[in-house]
Amino acid sequence: MTEGERETIDFDRVETPVGYVDLGRIRANAERVVAYTSKHGLEWRPHIKTHKSLAVARMQLEAGARGLTVATLREAEVMATLTDDLLLAYPPVGAQKLQRLVTLPERLDLKVALDSDEVLLALGAAAAGAGREIGVLIEQDMGMKRVGLPSSDAVVALARRASETSGVCLRGVMFYPGHIRMSEEEQGGFIEDVSVRMAATLGALGDAGFEPEIVSGGSTPTVWRSHEMKGLTEIRSGSCIFYDREGLDIGVADESDIAYTVLATVVSTAVPGQAVIDAGSKALAKESRGGGGGFGIVLGHTDVTVTGVSEEHGVLDISRSDWRPKIGERVRIVPNHVCVSVNLQDHLLAFEGGRHVLLPLEGRGRGPWRS
């Protein structure tokens, strides 16, 4: 269904809290990333964990994204209906997940990132058993200390193993610079360090006779400095489709780029110095990020912070603001971390061309996708 075919929603009667997106800004944000990557000879394979929406993914592809990146089998099943180029940037572990993986459409150019013999061999066996070949990216840790092999030698060893394993095809390497979350100005030394480590790994792979077709990196905090990480072929940056408070703090976006907010309603002003809204940890998430404190800011009143959240309550500190919101008044909150807020919504309220529609979040949840 295209947005034009969706039912028009009466904005004044919409119940809050609800995730609220501006489709024009989403398109502009997508086009800006593609303009940047094109200029630097990179490609964009955005991670759709941020939005989990077919409509938003379609806009990313229309803007020029090369393909899509996913983390879960549900996301893969949904997004396989839109693109032939899919990266599962997550190790699939367990018989059920492997079964879902190898029954994705045969037409897909499917790649999987992994960091262990165990996952490689199980994936190869499952793929070979299904009579197909699945691409592999070897994941390296570049300092985040989450997943990924710790050294070039370990990457080369697993690449060799992949090249010898039937059912899989070595396609390249992947990393996620998720430890680089400081302001853009302070990122330089960290980006240089990643470049040095990438050069070492690419050199070692070359010495071993491997020429990675894909070198996949990128994050939203580093999005506009991706070209400084020499050797990259693509970035997966996902949050840059919506942005969030972290993006504002880091400096990769300004308020006019924010494409997602949580529409909320003031429900109490009984405690002096604050107003309480109906968006709490079950709409915004209670995720501390950055140094600003709190869990979000009010769009248009960025001096007002969501200083506390309970499950269905968000507390706005209005003690240093002239703004005096009234019970029943609507506000729009920029959450600290957009991806986890979107994941809490039933659907998104979308604005475009003077009207509002609801967008389903097809990739949300974990069960098999049935369109």
Place this chain on the structure above:
Amino acid sequence: MTEGERETIDFDRVETPVGYVDLGRIRANAERVVAYTSKHGLEWRPHIKTHKSLAVARMQLEAGARGLTVATLREAEVMATLTDDLLLAYPPVGAQKLQRLVTLPERLDLKVALDSDEVLLALGAAAAGAGREIGVLIEQDMGMKRVGLPSSDAVVALARRASETSGVCLRGVMFYPGHIRMSEEEQGGFIEDVSVRMAATLGALGDAGFEPEIVSGGSTPTVWRSHEMKGLTEIRSGSCIFYDREGLDIGVADESDIAYTVLATVVSTAVPGQAVIDAGSKALAKESRGGGGGFGIVLGHTDVTVTGVSEEHGVLDISRSDWRPKIGERVRIVPNHVCVSVNLQDHLLAFEGGRHVLLPLEGRGRGPWRS
């Protein structure tokens, strides 16, 4: 549908992450609360935000809960199918929510907590317009600084207004001692302070000619000290049906009482000193609570903490443990805050009588309930 009629699930083939509950422990936890409240002349109207499940709510009622407490209209619509005694412990603001509220079944003994003239008058108008009368509890802040009127005088003034408003019927007062989250031993002074403030409010109401039928309080951190808050008629404690890491830290439960964990699978051991599981902030939530740090602990290995979470990754610090989990191994995580973790699940995997079934989470989400 009763649990006996549900399809048996093959535990070994269940995909992770998934919320996992033990129905025997749930029943035992419910019975323990009812034994406690009965002993002290209190009643239990549990807040079902913790579980959002008809099956679990049924167990609470079977154990002797007087009725149920809800926060959202969805929860109200779902739980109204089970009980005639419902408290909406949240101010309903906006025409749509009021419309849903007044179309709840007429047979309900329905009560709403509120703290403002605005909500009171809108509720009265909506109820009168629908030809019904809805009970009202006046909410007082006892130190949490979230919602609730700040003084006895303000409570009396709003109670008077309620008694003069058609469509509503003054039933009592409500508070939530959510600021009392320290260990049980350290709670005494805070509980005494609440008692003093309650006595003042009840006295002032009495002087004004009001005799509250319901004095509703309670929280899981204070659950076993509720009887020390003199004047209470009921507690709403919700998390005590499952418990969580906070409950362990505070001391209201021990590991054998934990009825909810997130079943997860180890997906990477590439970074030395840690194991990474497939439960991150989209299964556990990334909610800091208490002084222990991290986002959960491993059941059976409580020296192992979830020290970090990304959306689909949970990092277990195994550096101070002898345990060396392998890729593919399953673990059970006790999240910091159970309610927000349950809210992230598609359903619950439930164990009882040697078999596993799936329980739907009917109260999850915000749209109208259709059974």
